[in-house]
Amino acid sequence: MSATRRFVFALAAAVLALLALAGARPALAEVRIGAVVSATGLAEYLGAPEKRTLELYVAAINAAGGVNGETLTLILHDDGGDPETARTLATRLVEQDKVVAVIGGTTTATTLAMMPVLEAAQIPFVSLGGAVQIVEPVHKWVFKTPHTDRMACEKIFADLKRRKLTTIAMMSGTDAFGRSMRDQCVKAAPSAGITIAHEETYGPADTDVTAQLSAIKRKAGLQAVVVAGHGQGPAIVTRSYRQLAIPLPLYQSHGVASKQFIALAGPAAEGVRLPAAPLLVADKLPDGDPQKAVLQAYASTWQKATGQAVSAFGGHAYDGLMLVVEAAKRAGSFEPAKLRDAIEQTRGYIGTSGVFTMSPTDHTGLDLSALRLLEIRKGDWVLVSEQGS
Numbered sequence: 001m002s003a004t005r006r007f008v009f010a011l012a013a014a015v016l017a018l019l020a021l022a023g024a025r026p027a028l029a030e031v032r033i034g035a036v037v038s039a040t041g042l043a044e045y046l047g048a049p050e051k052r053t054l055e056l057y058v059a060a061i062n063a064a065g066g067v068n069g070e071t072l073t074l075i076l077h078d079d080g081g082d083p084e085t086a087r088t089l090a091t092r093l094v095e096q097d098k099v100v101a102v103i104g105g106t107t108t109a110t111t112l113a114m115m116p117v118l119e120a121a122q123i124p125f126v127s128l129g130g131a132v133q134i135v136e137p138v139h140k141w142v143f144k145t146p147h148t149d150r151m152a153c154e155k156i157f158a159d160l161k162r163r164k165l166t167t168i169a170m171m172s173g174t175d176a177f178g179r180s181m182r183d184q185c186v187k188a189a190p191s192a193g194i195t196i197a198h199e200e201t202y203g204p205a206d207t208d209v210t211a212q213l214s215a216i217k218r219k220a221g222l223q224a225v226v227v228a229g230h231g232q233g234p235a236i237v238t239r240s241y242r243q244l245a246i247p248l249p250l251y252q253s254h255g256v257a258s259k260q261f262i263a264l265a266g267p268a269a270e271g272v273r274l275p276a277a278p279l280l281v282a283d284k285l286p287d288g289d290p291q292k293a294v295l296q297a298y299a300s301t302w303q304k305a306t307g308q309a310v311s312a313f314g315g316h317a318y319d320g321l322m323l324v325v326e327a328a329k330r331a332g333s334f335e336p337a338k339l340r341d342a343i344e345q346t347r348g349y350i351g352t353s354g355v356f357t358m359s360p361t362d363h364t365g366l367d368l369s370a371l372r373l374l375e376i377r378k379g380d381w382v383l384v385s386e387q388g389s
Helices: 004-020 044-064 084-093 110-123 149-164 176-192 212-216 233-243 259-269 278-283 292-306 312-331 334-346
Strands: 031-035 072-078 101-104 125-127 143-146 167-173 195-202 224-228 273-276 372-377 380-384
Touching: 031 084, 031 273, 031 312, 044 259, 044 292, 044 312, 072 084, 084 110, 101 312, 110 125, 110 143, 110 176, 110 195, 125 167, 125 312, 149 176, 149 224, 149 273, 149 292, 167 176, 167 212, 167 233, 176 224, 195 312, 212 233, 224 372, 233 259, 259 292, 259 372, 278 292, 278 312, 278 372, 278 380, 292 312, 312 334
Parallel strands: 031 072, 031 101, 101 125, 125 143, 167 195, 167 224
Antiparallel strands: 273 372, 372 380
């Protein structure tokens, strides 16, 4: 068993031991790790599992002896999904809390607001946002753990081509992620052999998208619809889509990779396809999959701690924390500059989102194979064969 796998299993055991110790708390820490997530607000179902994951695993790391002989203090703030609040909290982490690294930015918008603050302060920042613009162009101090929106477009388009569906409509959120994914899909479509023949948008707080979807239904020649968005909006789109009986395959982005999306969309989610992290189907992966042990350990820990189904977004937070921890171990230090360099030198780290290999020109470190194509059937995730339709 590799050292990484031994650490994962030891960490999982430490979390479970902590759960059995009512009232137990780790010792005061010497190293401060900052986090800003959207634990409330419109992005709550992304940010809440991120918050809980960070709390669980920082406690587990401390219970297992800390890192480099030091215990960790998690300084965690909730931005409510508001970019200006996120920027203010990033400033507070730097100036008042004196953190050595920051994990967070649940959404693209909050991440982009935090980036200038952390870049100027030269503090390593591991984002949980999805848009490719977070890491392209490369920013020296900024990394991210989720797959990019460009990768999501490419994964969806490859499946459309396998199904011989080449003319589509796009329904995009007007938030930063929705706009970015729309732009990435528009760029990727020609080389993928996809024609985007119609476009509509919706706002993050919209509760009625009947007009937009009716326009899609009236458009002749469409073969499928792709939704670019996260949060509650895509569930509203999905419910209205079924109510209008639009007879076309519906695709969502990895921004809905949570059982909460299925709960919000209800029976309307049946048959929806999306690219997502393999964490959602950990038990359905073949035994030889290099991620399976890591995924199952995280899923078991999460479910026993919360009683809830796993969310890809909690997994992204786990990856962010572990990338920082593993980098500190290799560097032998939490000094920000050394930590940044070690994160960039990550090679072959097995996380929940994929196998990470960073470089000076790649601060995501994942390729398209890290995304799996899923379909929602009977309220659960099913792996879709990528050899056929």
